[in-house]
Every structure is written in structure tokens, then in C-alpha cells.
Amino acid sequence: MEKIQLDTSTILGNLFSGLTVAALSFPLALAFGVQSGMGAFAGLFAAIAIGMMTAWFGGTPSMISGPTGPMTVISAAIIALSIETSGSLSAAMGSIITIFVLAGIIQIILGLFKAGAYFRYIPYPVVTGLFSGIGILLIVLQIFPVLGYSSPKNVVDIFIEAPGMLKQVNYAAVGLASATLAIIYLLPKISLTLPGSFVALIVLTPIVTMLGLDVNLIGHISTGYSDLQMDKLTLNQSLGLSTIVISALILAVVGAIESLLTAVVADNKTKKRHNCNEELIGQGMGNMLSAVIGGIPGAGANMHTIFNIKAGGRTHLSGLINSVTLLILMLGAGSYVHFIPLPIVAGILISVGIELINFQQIRNILRIPKTEATIMLIVLGLTVFDDIFQAVTLGVVMATFLLMKKMADMTENKALSGTIDEFTREKAWADEAHLTQEIQQKIYIKHINSPVFQRFSPEFLALPNRHHEIEIVILRMEKVSYIDLLGVYAIKEAVSVLQDNNITLLVTGLQQQPRDMLKKVRMIPHILPENTLHLDFQSAIKSLSTVTPYPSSQKNEI
Numbered sequence: 187m188e189k190i191q192l193d194t195s196t197i198l199g200n201l202f203s204g205l206t207v208a209a210l211s212f213p214l215a216l217a218f219g220v221q222s223g224m225g226a227f228a229g230l231f232a233a234i235a236i237g238m239m240t241a242w243f244g245g246t247p248s249m250i251s252g253p254t255g256p257m258t259v260i261s262a263a264i265i266a267l268s269i270e271t272s273g274s275l276s277a278a279m280g281s282i283i284t285i286f287v288l289a290g291i292i293q294i295i296l297g298l299f300k301a302g303a304y305f306r307y308i309p310y311p312v313v314t315g316l317f318s319g320i321g322i323l324l325i326v327l328q329i330f331p332v333l334g335y336s337s338p339k340n341v342v343d344i345f346i347e348a349p350g351m352l353k354q355v356n357y358a359a360v361g362l363a364s365a366t367l368a369i370i371y372l373l374p375k376i377s378l379t380l381p382g383s384f385v386a387l388i389v390l391t392p393i394v395t396m397l398g399l400d401v402n403l404i405g406h407i408s409t410g411y412s413d414l415q416m417d418k419l420t421l422n423q424s425l426g427l428s429t430i431v432i433s434a435l436i437l438a439v440v441g442a443i444e445s446l447l448t449a450v451v452a453d454n455k456t457k458k459r460h461n462c463n464e465e466l467i468g469q470g471m472g473n474m475l476s477a478v479i480g481g482i483p484g485a486g487a488n489m490h491t492i493f494n495i496k497a498g499g500r501t502h503l504s505g506l507i508n509s510v511t512l513l514i515l516m517l518g519a520g521s522y523v524h525f526i527p528l529p530i531v532a533g534i535l536i537s538v539g540i541e542l543i544n545f546q547q548i549r550n551i552l553r554i555p556k557t558e559a560t561i562m563l564i565v566l567g568l569t570v571f572d573d574i575f576q577a578v579t580l581g582v583v584m585a586t587f588l589l590m591k592k593m594a595d596m597t598e599n600k601a602l603s604g605t606i607d608e609f610t611r612e613k614a615w616a617d618e619a620h621l622t623q624e625i626q627q628k629i630y631i632k633h634i635n636s637p638v639f640q641r642f643s644p645e646f647l648a649l650p651n652r653h654h655e656i657e658i659v660i661l662r663m664e665k666v667s668y669i670d671l672l673g674v675y676a677i678k679e680a681v682s683v684l685q686d687n688n689i690t691l692l693v694t695g696l697q698q699q700p701r702d703m704l705k706k707v708r709m710i711p712h713i714l715p716e717n718t719l720h721l722d723f724q725s726a727i728k729s730l731s732t733v734t735p736y737p738s739s740q741k742n743e744i
Contacts, residue, residue: 199498204507207250207494210381211237211508212515214490216404216523217383217534218253221327222482223265224275224282226404226523227516229253231481234512236472240486241505243471245464246449248456248499250490250508251472253482255538256320256440261286261482263574264433271424280421281430286477288434293442293470302462305446310671311554311562312581313443314547318562319569319577321542324535326570331532334359334401341571358399359529365390366533379497383534387526394527402528436578438470441485445469448486454679455495489541547671553706558671617723625727628657635665659684660726664695669703677704681713692726693719 211233219229233252240251264285268278296302329344330337334356337344369389370382394401449460465486473483494504551559561584568577618631661680669677684691696704696719704710710719720726 196500197503200501200504201507203494203497203499204504205511206379206381206497207490207499207504208508208511208515209384210493211250211252211487211490211512213381213383213387213534214538215253215512216387216526217531217538218255218258219482220404220528220531221324221535222253222258222262223269224261224480224482226526227520228480228482229258230512230516230520231479232476232484233481234509234516235476235479235481236469236484237505237509237512239472239475240465240468241502241509242468243464244468244502244505245461245466246452246486246491247458247460247501248452248491248495248504249445249448249460249465249486250494250499250505251445251469251484251486252490253484254444254487255324255535255542256317256444257437257483257485259320259323260437260440260574260578264437267429267433268425281425283477283480284421285430285433285437286483287474288430289437289441289483290470290473290475290477292434292438293466293473295470296438296442297463297466297468297470300463302442302446302466305442305462308443309558309561309584310547310675311558312565312584313447314544315562315565316440316569316577316581317444318543318548319566320574321539322566323570323574324539324542328363328532328536328539331402331528332360332363332536334529336402356401359401359527362390362394362399362401362527362529363533363536366530367537370533370537381493383537386530386533390530391526395525399527404524404526404528404531432575432579436575437473437483439582440578441469441473441483442466444488445486448488448491451488452491452495454683455492456500489538550707553708554671555703555706621727625730627655629660629730630656630658631660631662633662633665656689658690658692658730660692660694660723662694662723663697663700666695666700667697669700671707673700674703674707674709678709678713691718692729694723694726695721 212230215229215233216226217229219226219232222228236251236253240246240249244251265275265278265282268281268285269275272278272281323341326341326344327337329348330351333348333351335351366383366386369386373380373382373385393399445465446462449462449465452458453460469485475481476483490508494508499505547554547562551562561581564584565577565581568574568580621629661677681691691714693714701710701719704714710716717729720729
């Protein structure tokens with residue numbers, strides 16, 4: 187783990203970010219706890235425990251971890267199944283804690299055996315289908331709380347019963363949920379440092395109390411570790427060993443995927459590189475501690491991490507301050523939590539669901555390869571309408587076959603299998619040997635020697651900050667015969683970083699399959715105009731005097 191920096195140049199930024207991100211974490215943790223079925227404090231316990239352990243032992247200095255949408259939805263399904271087989275939450279707690287602890291143990295084992303690097307090979311359609319499906323599911327589950335009623339247990343019941351419930355709508359509940367969403371989405375236009383969910387919570391809750399509005403409240407909930415009565419917990423034998431192991435494995439895998447995706451986002455924002463195996467170990471330790479004290483599982487939280495980085499968080503200190511602040515808030519304001527209206531919680535969860543849906547990918551559904559589109563839709567459909575456990579299991583199986591297909595395509599095209607090189611002034615190819623000193627000073631040449639279905643290295647994305655004299659990057663893709671969606675978005679990510687620093691990208695030697703793929707998703711010509719694509723290196727060099735930057739208005743076109 188990177189040592190916590192306490193010098194005066196960073197401590198204030200991390201202190202401020204830790205305090206402000208706690209204001210974001212507090213209402214979301216409560217909402218996730220309510221959604222899980224274990225109560226609001228289960229979410230707070232998780233945010234404190236997981237945030238603390240990953241700050242100490244994780245491999246991503248700026249990451250904030252805690253309960254998240256995907257982990258909460260899966261946990262809720264596990265908790266519901268355990269209650270169904272045991273008869274009550276108290277009787278099911280032994281099995282629930284066992285599953286949650288085992289999930290943490292599995293993550294630690296994955297980290298110790300250095301399995302973190304393999305998660306990058308999970309195909310983009312599987313991840314998109316799962317997370318978008320969870321986002322849709324999270325939104326749908328809030329329909330009844332928004333209308334003023336307790337929510338049914340599954341999506342089918344919601345769609346069956348909703349028409350009848352629309353005849354007796356609680357308009358106060360609808361108004362509260364709408365006001366919550368309005369604050370969450372409009373407040374950033376006024377202030378980027380105030381979390382909308384926290385403002386909605388502290389502004390709207392007193393209004394409900396003062397006006398005496400008739401809406402459902404969180405109500406009385408467990409307020410401490412002692413209420414768990416750990417010495418009386420027993421494992422429910424009727425749940426079955428296989429169900430316990432599979433449930434824990436799914437939690438561990440989804441948590442690992444979400445955490446490592448968030449780690450990549452943090453890398454791109456901070457220009458640093460995370461340690462994926464240390465991150466898995468930290469996440470596993472956090473989930474184990476959370477389970478033991480009565481919390482739900484969690485992972486690296488993308489929204490929290492971005493907020494933390496924007497607020498100045500760069501080291502593990504910001505995560506520690508976030509957890510300590512949450513603990514203080516829980517001890518100081520915990521007795522007032524039961525006054526929080528459920529429609530406010532529903533509004534917060536709807537905003538989380540919206541963030542999880544990959545609208546960009548769904549918008550491109552007709553342009554991407556049919557195989558990948560089919561996989562994404564199957565995983566998404568199973569997640570929303572059937573069984574999230576089947577969705578994850580089938581997604582992993584399909585991911586395996588899709589990866590095998592890609593490897594076969596690579597072999598058939600005799601493509602090289604090396605990974606993208608670490609950042610360096612790479613060894614010149616023969617046609618680059620006679621570049622003038624003037625040209626060498628303002629361009630950087632990146633050789634890609636393998637099919638692009640990995641992200642560019644963080645070192646390459648950090649190029650603008652390390653070499654301020656660079657004006658043009660030439661991406662040499664002569665040896666790339668295959669590219670998939672993950673490769674497309676890796677290139678888009680690189681273009682975005684270069685654009686932000688007024689650096690132009692030229693591409694040489696683009697083969698037929700990569701060209702067709704980039705055209706299908708409109709990378710060509712919206713983000714990579716034709717005048718930036720060249721058959722060979724020499725034509726790219728000749729164009730340096732006439733090349734124009736990408737149209738910035740098209741930056742987010744795909």
C-alpha cells in the first residue's frame with residue numbers, strides 16, 4: 187500500500203475531500219441499507235468498515251469504497267432468499283453473515299493469487315448488461331415507494347400491481363421523490379462541492395416533520411452491534427452449502443469487477459496506477475469486517491471516488507477521513523435516522539440507478555456486432571426480469587466463450603499476443619529512423635503490437651502531463667487485425683485525454699476489421715475524422731502541416 191502522505195501540500199486537500207465525500211456517502215449508505223432489507227444502519231456500517239479497510243490496505247489511493255448499487259441489489263436477493271428459507275431476518279442472520287464473510291475471503295484469495303489482472307478480460311457487453319440491468323432494476327424497485335407504498339418483492343409483481351396503485355397515489359410521496367431528484371440534478375449547476383443527496387436529506391426531512399405529511403418513514407431500526415447478538419447466530423442448514431458458496435462467489439466477483447473498474451477511473455483522473463491485487467485484498471478485508479458488525483457488502487464506489495478526486499483527494503487519508511466522519515455522523519445523528527421519509531430514499535436510489543445504466547452502449551446497440559449486442563441484452567434481461575444469480579452465471583459462461591472466440595480470431599489472423607507496452611520513448615521502426623530533430627520533439631509515436639481489447643496503460647494516458655512539448659501522437663496500428671468494444675472505448679478514452687490537452691491523434695495502418703468496427707460506433711468520422719487516418723507512417727508525417735484537430739463538438743458523440 188502506498189504510504190499516506192501527510193505533507194502540508196496534500197493534507198488540506200485530502201481533509202476537505204474526506205469531509206465532503208462523507209456528506210455524499212451518508213445518505214447513499216442509508217438508502218442502500220434500506221434497499222438491502224437489513225435496515226439503514228447496515229449500509230452505514232458497511233460504508234464505515236469497508237471504507238476504513240480499503241483506505242488502509244487497498245491498492246488505489248484515491249478510491250472511496252462502501253455499499254454500491256450492484257452489490258446492494260445482489261445482497262438484497264441473498265437476504266430475501268435467506269429470510270424465505272429461515273422465516274425471519276433474525277433467524278437468517280447466521281447464513282447471511284456467513285455468505286458475506288465468505289465473499290470477502292474469496293476476494294482476499296483472488297488478491298493473494300494475483301488474479302486481479304485477469305478481470306480486465308471480462309467482455310464489455312457482459313459488464314454493461316449486468317450493471318445496466320441492475321440500474322434498471324434499482325429504478326423499477328422504487329416505483330412503489332415513490333407512489334407511497336411498500337415495494338413488492340419482484341419486478342413482475344410491480345408491473346402487475348402498479349396500475350391498481352396508480353388509482354390511489356400518495357401525492358406527498360411523489361412530490362418528495364421528485365424534489366429529491368430535482369435537488370440532486372440541479373444543485374451541481376449551482377455548486378459542485380455540495381452533494382445533492384445530502385442536501386435533499388437535510389432539507390426535505392425537516393419539512394416533512396414540520397408539515398406532518400403522511401408518508402412512510404424508515405422507522406425504528408437496529409442501532410448497534412449489540413443488537414446482533416452474535417453468540418446466538420446459527421447457520422441455516424436448509425439454505426444449502428452450494429447456495430452459500432455460489433452466492434458468496436457471485437458477490438466476490440461482482441465486487442471485484444466494480445472495484446477494479448472504479449480503480450481504472452481513478453487512475454485516469456489522477457494519472458497514477460493502482461495495484462489490482464492489493465485492491466482485492468483490501469476490499470475482501472472490508473467486506474469481512476462489514477459482515478461481522480452487521481453491514482452489507484460493498485465495493486469501490488465510482489460516484490464517490492470521482493467526487494473525492496474532484497474535491498482534492500489523492501491519498502488513502504481522504505478515505506480514512508471519510509470513514510471517521512461517517513462514524514461521527516452515525517453516533518451524532520443516528521437517533522434521527524428513523525424520521526427520514528422513504529420517498530426521499532427512493533429518489534436517491536433512482537439517481538443511483540440512472541448512473542449505472544450505460545446509455546452510450548444502449549444507444550449503439552444496432553451498430554455493435556450482433557454477438558456482443560445479444561450477450562448484453564440477454565444479461566440485462568435476466569438481471570431485470572428473472573434472476574440476478576443466473577444473469578451473473580450465464581454472463582461469466584458467455585464471457586468465457588466470447589474470449590475464446592477472440593483468441594481464435596487472433597490466431598487466425600496471426601496477430602501478435604503481446605500487451606500494450608509500458609510508456610517509454612519506444613524503439614523506432616525502420617521507417618521512423620530518419621525523422622528530423624524538429625519533428626521528434628513535437629510528436630510521440632505509439633506502437634500497438636496486439637489486438638486492442640485492453641485499455642491503454644495509465645502511463646500512456648499520463649503522457650500530456652509528462653511531456654508538455656508533445657503536440658501530436660501517432661498511433662501505429664499496422665499489426666492490429668482485431669478490435670472489440672473494449673478496444674473501441676479504450677481508444678476513445680485516449681482520444682479524450684489527448685483532446686483535453688490540445689494534442690492531435692493520427693492513426694496509421696488501420697486494417698479492415700478495426701476500421702469497420704470504428705465506423706459502426708461512429709468513432710469514424712465523428713471523433714476520428716478521415717484526415718487523421720493514414721495508410722502508412724510516411725503519409726502521416728507529410729500531413730503534419732495540414733492536419734486539423736478533432737471537432738470538439740463531437741467529443742461525446744458516441
